[in-house]
Amino acid sequence: MDPTADTVEQYREFAADTRGYSPCFDDWATRVAEDPEVLAWLGRLPRRKRQPNIVFAAARWHGVPAPGPYDGLRDALLGDDGRIVATIRSRSTQTNEVGRLATLVPAFAMVAGGDPVALLEAGASAGLNLYPDRYSYAWATADGVRRAGSGPELAAEVAGSAPLPSSSPDVAWRGGIDLDPIDVSDDDRVAWLATLVWPEHEERRARLARAVEVARADPPALVRGDLLEGLPALVDEAGRHAVPVVFHSAVAAYLDPADRERFHDLMAGLVEAGRCHWVSNEAPHVLPRVTGTGT
Numbered sequence: 001m002d003p004t005a006d007t008v009e010q011y012r013e014f015a016a017d018t019r020g021y022s023p024c025f026d027d028w029a030t031r032v033a034e035d036p037e038v039l040a041w042l043g044r045l046p047r048r049k050r051q052p053n054i055v056f057a058a059a060r061w062h063g064v065p066a067p068g069p070y071d072g073l074r075d076a077l078l079g080d081d082g083r084i085v086a087t088i089r090s091r092s093t094q095t096n097e098v099g100r101l102a103t104l105v106p107a108f109a110m111v112a113g114g115d116p117v118a119l120l121e122a123g124a125s126a127g128l129n130l131y132p133d134r135y136s137y138a139w140a141t142a143d144g145v146r147r148a149g150s151g152p153e154l155a156a157e158v159a160g161s162a163p164l165p166s167s168s169p170d171v172a173w174r175g176g177i178d179l180d181p182i183d184v185s186d187d188d189r190v191a192w193l194a195t196l197v198w199p200e201h202e203e204r205r206a207r208l209a210r211a212v213e214v215a216r217a218d219p220p221a222l223v224r225g226d227l228l229e230g231l232p233a234l235v236d237e238a239g240r241h242a243v244p245v246v247f248h249s250a251v252a253a254y255l256d257p258a259d260r261e262r263f264h265d266l267m268a269g270l271v272e273a274g275r276c277h278w279v280s281n282e283a284p285h286v287l288p289r290v291t292g293t294g295t
Helices: 005-018 023-032 036-042 052-061 070-078 083-090 098-112 187-196 202-217 227-239 257-272
Strands: 117-122 136-141 144-149 153-157 171-178 221-224 243-249 277-281
Touching: 005 023, 005 036, 005 052, 023 036, 023 052, 023 070, 036 070, 052 070, 052 083, 052 187, 098 117, 098 136, 098 153, 098 202, 098 243, 098 277, 117 227, 171 227, 187 202, 227 243, 227 257, 257 277
Parallel strands: 117 171, 117 243, 136 153, 171 221, 243 277
Antiparallel strands: 136 144
């Protein structure tokens, strides 16, 4: 069996995912998948560290221009003196896309029912999505643009009917758990977050910078730990402040299949016991047993 087959498939899938969104990463990933020397270089990394996002970000961290030609990436990887590998091994892909709040806020409003909420994010990274009350929203619907809130604007297109709120949530408490939470006062960690944003996405980079300033003004309560072990105690802590709402966005996909099942069972049990609400923002195949809405 070809030892590079899994890596080839991973990079081909990434190229497909970035097509139309990042011409640079589409080109890089496509050509990595066809480059035996670079594939062999990647093969010396731990399997979980071969993912394109972290490899490309590490190369950019050490000066590879992006957007830029593939040869720049190739030369940097094959000529690496150890610094790129060290960055890959020590860093992770903890992206924080605050634009996701435009999709999360309607769900928060649905489960809150007008009451204050205590937001608890699983896989919080820097906790930038814990501030839905600090933004304004513009939802483009078939009947026009619906707006809510005040602050920097986050926009989304709405297909079909959706329970769009007329105001932002009332957040009484905000906290999160992550294996490696990011302190927003740490300039180095914040700079790495910016490097993880795809090259052509200047609007996202600017949105990230604004979100960091929002969080720095009122830092969230972030806990280092495994969400499978630490969530129940944090749910109880959140419940001392308001109605607990546990949420996550593009996090469960990073759990292995067995842990995804454990996570689903954990959350379903907490909800059934009346200890919290649960808002899951994942691709349908990630948690296939989540079939309801407004849980």
